[in-house]
Amino acid sequence: MIAKLHLYLVDAAAALVIWTLVAYAMLEPHVHASPFVAVPLAGLVAAPVAVRRLWPVITLGVITAATVVVVTTQVLPVVALGAPVGAVCFGLYTVAVDRDRTWSLAALLVTVIAIAGVSGGEVESLLVAVAALGSVWAIGYTTRLRRSMLERETSQQAEQALADERLRIARELHDVVAHNLSLIAVQAGNAAHVRSPEHAYEALQVISDTSRAALTEMRGLLGVLRSDADLAPSPGLDGLADLADRASLAGVRVKLDVRGDAVVPEGIGLSAYRIVQEALTNVVKHAAPASCTVLVDVTPEAVRVEVADDGPGVRELGVGHGLIGMRERVAVYGGTFSAGPGDGGGFRVVAELPVR
Template identity: 40%
Template structure:
């Protein structure tokens, strides 16, 4: 609530400091006990131990009940004032000695009750001054009218303070709700980012293991008969491993750092498709790359998804399809990007892509696209993805 309080102050006033209710009540009681005798003295009345002093003490004691029974406190306060005035123990003051009680009633939301009691008490005061005090109309207009003006000021000030306090509470509650919603949204974004990173890890590790495994098999077969070929295969495996470690380092850094909101693989763009194809070629699979259109206008999320589809499809071909060749086709149109990867391997084996095909489908559908994977006409396996340019999650 610190941020909400600061924002409340910025929007229209300082945030209310937290003061215990009993402290406020005690201060108001002390103010009543001291203020009533002072007011009587200023109005020209006598401050006596049988008049103004016990009246002030009684009103101060009633203030202690204001939080739980505000209307009762007000009624008891005006009744006490009326009793002291009727007994002649106090010569001045009708409404103003009960100022705290009137204000407390308004702050408690009993505005109508405070107004009704005030008007009724003023009417009683005017009648008493005429019938008992023998005052003339001019005196009544000056003195009782002045008390009526004081009552109006007190009620208006209390109502304004109450409305301001309610407005501050409402603003603070809205700001707190907004902060909570932002935290939830940030949590969802972090969870989505980690899910995306998990897919990236799967793609990088799966592809790297497949390509390195092929090179290691070549090196193992040629280590005695053709040491040069074995060294070349190991060198290629090491290069693939080095690029994969760079990717993995960037991805793991995101998982460890909550402050980082995203990372792109160093090669996971359309410019990296050619290098990806070359890696697979070095593993012994003949791959043809066919690109049609301008790829410079393809948005980064679409480019990354297209790259990952090609990578996953070729990885499945290397690992499962027992294929000799594959064709990668990328077509860039103003409204969509089409990715097709087809091999001549065993379709039934190639379709057993584990989580790879499911991951490709989730990635493509997250961008509003569609993916199809299955046996191709004439044999082999075919993966086709259509990614809309500007598609929304």
Template identity: 40%
Template sequence: MAAALAVTLIIGYAVVDPPGPSSPWPAWSAWPVAAVVSFPVAVRRRRPRAMLALACAAATVVTVAGAVAAGAIWVSFVPTVLVLYLVACTTSIAWSAAGLAACLSAAVTAVLIFYAQVFPGLAPAHSPSELPQAWPIEIGAIAVLLTAGWATGTAVRWNRQTTARLVGHLAETAVADERRRIARELHDVIGHSMSLITVKATVANHVADARPQEARAALAVIEQTSRSTLAEIHRVLDLLRSDGDPQQARLPAPGMADLPELAAHARSAGVEVELTVREEAALPPAVAMSVYRIVQQALTNVITHAGPARCSVTVDVDGRQAVIEVVDDGSRHGRPPRQDRSGHGLIGMRERARMYGGAFDAGPRPEGGFRVSARLPYNPDGTTP
């Protein structure tokens, strides 16, 4: 609306006080004419294509009718330039190029008709102008403005599309990297499980005749461990591809017992952490590791984006699912909170929850701060429900 008003004033002033001969229309008509020509600018965002046609048609009509002044015809096409810029930003290059060609053709035709039929009948200007009134100058100015508006809009559209593609590629890369990292972490759990199965199978084989009770106990361990390991292998195969990653050093998998150490690290960074863990049943190693990683990333986000702050971490395990909630109250030292935490950390946490068929949610709180919640369902043997 502000742009339309500004253009209206510019066009009206150019008609009232032109550089060349005045328009044969009454002086008061300059403002209604300017308003009509500038109207498409006010509503260009609703229907850009229709407003481009309307702006070009209005400028062409007022030019042919002699409602504009010699030497200032190009000003009446400024609204067309503004709408053409928006069209080039939001439509295909073929459509916007066709619009540019149509506008140029209409403008050239209107200017030639004006100088052939209207200009010879105008009264001479009261004072000589430094700007000569000639159709090549008018056509050249209009062509430069229209081309510049179209080129700028096309460049903006290309930049937006390139940025969108880059953001999508980065998101896909982040997901792939996180899945490979999950595979490396699960490697320790699966390797440990297979080693345990091998040992128990060896024991059962040697004591099957002499101590059948011990053999049956070993077979029970093998059964439970193999079910859990098979479930982890299926998750990895569903999420990951074999891409020849280099072997990583074997590290102990973190779990629930390491959560207090995470809280201590966050406290040393200035975040007041209240940790509550309600564990009614032991978690399978892979689930416990995912819980640890989600809490770790959530606390890292608090330290990075909100610290110093107050934060509560709640982990509730009931034998069927692990529920995680990390809530902070935002910065308490006057620093503006950074609510946009849409980086790769959230992508990784969401992937971990999805691996178990769970749910993940993260976002700013109405009362201030940020909340992260995740639910990881599982069966006692480690399989997905």
């Protein structure tokens, strides 16, 4: 609002200057114009400049018509045509910026014909008027094109940001659902085969706790789509212990080792958490029951994540989105990622996330 008011004040000042110049030219001794006629006519030429941003086409029409009238009635001498042409330039520029090319070209043609008609037929005056008006139109139209490009770029950036956010949500949902449903499936299978009611009850309790945790995390994750959502912090390195506990309930013996300062940038912490989560999900699905070692080494330069198990080392690396998602998370930060059979058997995932 303050910026717009500033622009209107600039236009009002320009209108006042043009009004003064035109009125002064009309009051020259050899013109013999009455002040009661000169001042209002000068205002008719100059005052519309103050409202050119509100009504561009009307403003230009009034200024051009008033200029033709004051010159043809000889109230304003031709030699003093510069000030009215300046007012016309203000109006033409606004039309070129505010209206499409058809409107602005029509306005340029009309103003050139009008100014040429009252310039006395002198070639020099005509060329100066055409050059001035043509230059003003070109500047205004170029400004319009530049603003249009900026608007398109802003719109494209907003669309890209939305697409990136949707992709992020899809990736997070995949990790949350895949991990928790894998644990639920394992425990449901255990509950279906055990003969002891106590063991079945324990499996059902794990299913209940895992489902509740998954729903809570999904609710918080999808809450980014709502402006009134009360969001919880994104999971990070502090949540790795819970991941290890849940994987242990699914039959995977997890040894967790977090070295260094666990306080890292939120994005790095979330990516490391999701990589460990997806790696443990793969162990639960493909290697359970098995032993698994999770090593997270935090240094000022990078966060290194290593997840290794002693289960079957054969995995279908090209199937599913788990390994692809881990690789993408690492690529976002320009890190390194590898996944494959371990040296002593089993499967090993190594990711390094640079701390920028």
